[in-house]
Amino acid sequence: MKKRLIAAASSVALTPAILVALPGTASAHGYVNAPPSRQAQCAARTVQCGSIKYEPQSVEGPKGQRSCNGGNGAFAELNDDSKGWKAASVGRSATFTWKFTARHRTTNWEYYIGGTRVGNVSGNNAQPPETVSHNINLGNFSGRQKVLAIWNIADTGNAFYACIDVQIG
Template sequence: MHKKRKLAAVIGAGLSPLFVLGLSVSPASAHGYISDPASRQAQCAAGVVECGSIKYEPQSVEGPKGLKDCAGGHDEWAELRDANRGWNVANVGKTATFSWTLTAPHRTTTWEYFIDGQKIAEFDQGGQQPPNHLSHQVDFKNFSGRQTVLARWNVADTANAFYACVDVNIG
């Protein structure tokens, strides 16, 4: 009987790491994206534009802080970089409100908005955790016509940020 218990313990100890590894590879519970006007990844998720795997997790465009990349540095989501993919373009005035849907809010330092690599707006969250839905009103200053707005959500408690691009027609 003692040998059976010892064998069971050895088998259990051997399988435990596999069980733990299996738990750790399950998908993350998401993060956030711009839902209005619809970001490129939101359009992918809604089936407006044919995209790859990002359509299943539009909230997961996460990459190192400091990038200015619609795909957050991920080549598997390269379609988010393609300005000629047929994205719906939102008609906006000289200001627009960008609404975020956060599926897993993180403590946040700043929210930044760029056109052509130039920062046009920044909102300081002060390291606080935002609500699941929030909006920012962005002034487009001297920009007009068709533009791609890159939004960057800088997370306070990791080295990463979340990225979203929205195509707008300013005028």
């Protein structure tokens, strides 16, 4: 009986690790935590938000979206520019740091201001470490801007999205 209990407990304990390791499993999650993205501000309770405050790493949607919520209706409040988001002061370039709670092979990371792509960093089809930082030249933009950061994962049709409010200059 004792051996059965140990075997059952071991399989329960190993199940999450096995699920994360399976190829093609949607286990990748990540967001920009510095400067604080909108979902990071929600998680820190800087701005009052709904369920995203519990799972800032979960703003996932089909590749090609250009919205803060990645087309995910559950997180629509991330698109609300009047919500009181705090803007981080940055210069003509800024370093954006991604935090990954589950890592996935990466095609690339893209950064947009409005419809203009200001950054593209290759992921080399590799699994990233737990945190990744990119120094992005923000071009000729100045004043308050919203940067859309996109993590395009390599082996599904999905990407992860984060908007970061910045004050350039």
